[in-house]
Amino acid sequence: MNTLDTALVVGVGLIGGSLAGALKAAGVAKQVVGLDADAAAAATALQLGLVDSVIDTLDTLDALPAQVDLALVCTSSEQIAAQVAALAPKATLVMDVGSVKAPIITALEQDFGGVPPNFIPCHPISGSEQSGPAAAQADLFQGAVTVISSPHPEGDADDLIAAAAQIWEAAGAQVLYLSPAAHDEMLAVTSHLPHLLAFAYMQQVDEGLLPYTGGGFRDFTRIAAANPQLWWRILSMNRKQVVAAAEVFNQHLQILTQALAADDAEAGLAALQAAADLRQKL
Amino acid sequence: MNTLDTALVVGVGLIGGSLAGALKAAGVAKQVVGLDADAAAAATALQLGLVDSVIDTLDTLDALPAQVDLALVCTSSEQIAAQVAALAPKATLVMDVGSVKAPIITALEQDFGGVPPNFIPCHPISGSEQSGPAAAQADLFQGAVTVISSPHPEGDADDLIAAAAQIWEAAGAQVLYLSPAAHDEMLAVTSHLPHLLAFAYMQQVDEGLLPYTGGGFRDFTRIAAANPQLWWRILSMNRKQVVAAAEVFNQHLQILTQALAADDAEAGLAALQAAADLRQKL
Numbered sequence: 001m002n003t004l005d006t007a008l009v010v011g012v013g014l015i016g017g018s019l020a021g022a023l024k025a026a027g028v029a030k031q032v033v034g035l036d037a038d039a040a041a042a043a044t045a046l047q048l049g050l051v052d053s054v055i056d057t058l059d060t061l062d063a064l065p066a067q068v069d070l071a072l073v074c075t076s077s078e079q080i081a082a083q084v085a086a087l088a089p090k091a092t093l094v095m096d097v098g099s100v101k102a103p104i105i106t107a108l109e110q111d112f113g114g115v116p117p118n119f120i121p122c123h124p125i126s127g128s129e130q131s132g133p134a135a136a137q138a139d140l141f142q143g144a145v146t147v148i149s150s151p152h153p154e155g156d157a158d159d160l161i162a163a164a165a166q167i168w169e170a171a172g173a174q175v176l177y178l179s180p181a182a183h184d185e186m187l188a189v190t191s192h193l194p195h196l197l198a199f200a201y202m203q204q205v206d207e208g209l210l211p212y213t214g215g216g217f218r219d220f221t222r223i224a225a226a227n228p229q230l231w232w233r234i235l236s237m238n239r240k241q242v243v244a245a246a247e248v249f250n251q252h253l254q255i256l257t258q259a260l261a262a263d264d265a266e267a268g269l270a271a272l273q274a275a276a277d278l279r280q281k282l
Numbered sequence: 283m284n285t286l287d288t289a290l291v292v293g294v295g296l297i298g299g300s301l302a303g304a305l306k307a308a309g310v311a312k313q314v315v316g317l318d319a320d321a322a323a324a325a326t327a328l329q330l331g332l333v334d335s336v337i338d339t340l341d342t343l344d345a346l347p348a349q350v351d352l353a354l355v356c357t358s359s360e361q362i363a364a365q366v367a368a369l370a371p372k373a374t375l376v377m378d379v380g381s382v383k384a385p386i387i388t389a390l391e392q393d394f395g396g397v398p399p400n401f402i403p404c405h406p407i408s409g410s411e412q413s414g415p416a417a418a419q420a421d422l423f424q425g426a427v428t429v430i431s432s433p434h435p436e437g438d439a440d441d442l443i444a445a446a447a448q449i450w451e452a453a454g455a456q457v458l459y460l461s462p463a464a465h466d467e468m469l470a471v472t473s474h475l476p477h478l479l480a481f482a483y484m485q486q487v488d489e490g491l492l493p494y495t496g497g498g499f500r501d502f503t504r505i506a507a508a509n510p511q512l513w514w515r516i517l518s519m520n521r522k523q524v525v526a527a528a529e530v531f532n533q534h535l536q537i538l539t540q541a542l543a544a545d546d547a548e549a550g551l552a553a554l555q556a557a558a559d560l561r562q563k564l
Binding site for chain 1: 407408409410411426427429458460468469471472473475476477478479480481482483484485486487488489491492493494495496497498499500501502503504505506507508509510511513514517518521524525527528529530531532534535537538539542543545547550551553554555556557558560561562563564
């Protein structure tokens with residue numbers, strides 16, 4: 001991969017800050033510029049060396065080189081479409097890191113005159129319950145999977161997709177490919193539903209129970225400590241798929257609870273064994 | 283605490299092996315003897331230095347000193363009552379580590395002529411999805427909580443309870459006290475229900491989804507890799523409390539799913555915020 005001149009990272013929180021740091025560590029771009037509406041976050045990212053310089057608003061894009069090689073939109077999912085539309089004319093390649101994909105495509109089509117041909121939607125499946133640039137780690141994507149969800153007709157964006165894949169691989173990620181719809185359906189099960197379940201489970205836990213918890217509880221509920229605004233938006237944008245996944249979950253829970261209530265060891269053990277066997281493949 | 287002469291650990295798996303190792307490391311007993319129906323597990327525990335010697339069966343208890351100072355029953359919950367009854371006449375203090383408490387008391391009362399006055403029921407809230415002595419760690423209880431659930435009338439067993447607490451503290455644990463019924467009701471929520479939910483959730487995951495998972499999925503489902511036989515027994519023995527906890531969970535999940543389906547951001551965000559606030563207190 002040729003070294004890029006300038007990469008712009010919009011939103012230097014946990015993911016954007018980590019990605020900026022990873023691009024710098026891997027020498028992907030000569031210059032990594034950070035942009036964040038939160039001046040304190042931008043200052044922290046600069047201070048931690050995640051970015052080389054910072055700008056305040058998209059309006060100051062004019063201060064940048066006429067064309068940036070790469071614009072990475074790492075803001076909340078509901079802001080992404082507008083920012084992609086604004087950045088596309090100023091960048092060779094635009095990528096995002098949103099946790100939902102189809103609604104961003106739809107918003108671009110319906111509200112912003114179409115999907116820019118140089119926009120390659122991406123989703124790195126990594127992160128933590130923490131947020132902000134202080135929690136960023138340049139090695140966050142090492143060993144993680146990034147899904148590229150191209151909405152472009154087959155063949156139309158091969159070079160850009162290959163460039164995007166190279167950038168993620170330079171950051172340490174393995175790249176997999178899913179259509180936007182398949183991405184949203186699969187991630188509803190593997191990521192959004194576990195968050196919904198952990199949030200729902202915490203409703204019946206009160207502070208007096210916390211001393212009587214161990215490592216199992218700690219791990220099971222870690223994702224319930226995630227940013228509520230961020231996660232409500234993700235769940236809401238992928239509402240239809242998440243509600244469908246919750247209904248499937250509910251059926252399985254009812255079957256297992258009924259096996260327990262009836263002391264049906266055969267059915268119960270078979271379900272537990274299947275779960276353990278599959279989980280051990282991870 | 284005076285050093286004991288002999289501690290007998292029955293069942294040298296993950297918990298028993300770790301506890302044996304912790305007793306040796308803390309100098310609680312001059313001699314730690316392991317007993318396991320699985321000869322390979324006993325040999326592994328001996329080889330790893332978790333115990334000083336091993337015996338084959340409870341029948342060979344006659345080879346031990348006339349009276350052991352401490353007998354620790356670290357076998358599956360459904361075996362504990364019989365083993366406690368068999369060991370009580372041979373030991374000064376008998377403790378178990380079962381994940382459920384009231385059913386063991388009931389079994390002793392109904393099937394074994396009563397609760398031995400020298401039996402102090404205990405539950406260390408620690409462990410992992412692994413099992414067997416090869417996974418044992420002498421520091422497994424450092425920073426963990428152990429619940430002592432005495433069924434004895436108040437005042438009757440104070441010295442034995444104090445001795446039990448000292449042993450757990452020597453192993454690094456913090457000791458808390460709950461009645462057997464309160465223990466089973468609280469642990470149904472903090473431990474047994476999360477296992478049930480993780481096992482139920484895994485029913486809708488297939489192998490093709492595993493590549494599209496990240497750290498959130500990994501932590502949320504870790505407990506679904508636990509030993510199925512062991513966990514079906516725990517769930518089954520605490521059936522009534524676990525089914526009740528699952529019903530409460532189901533109500534919260536329905537409320538949250540309905541808020542999502544209706545795009546009721548106010549209700550949804552409030553629930554997520556409450557969950558995150560509480561989880562961050564851990």
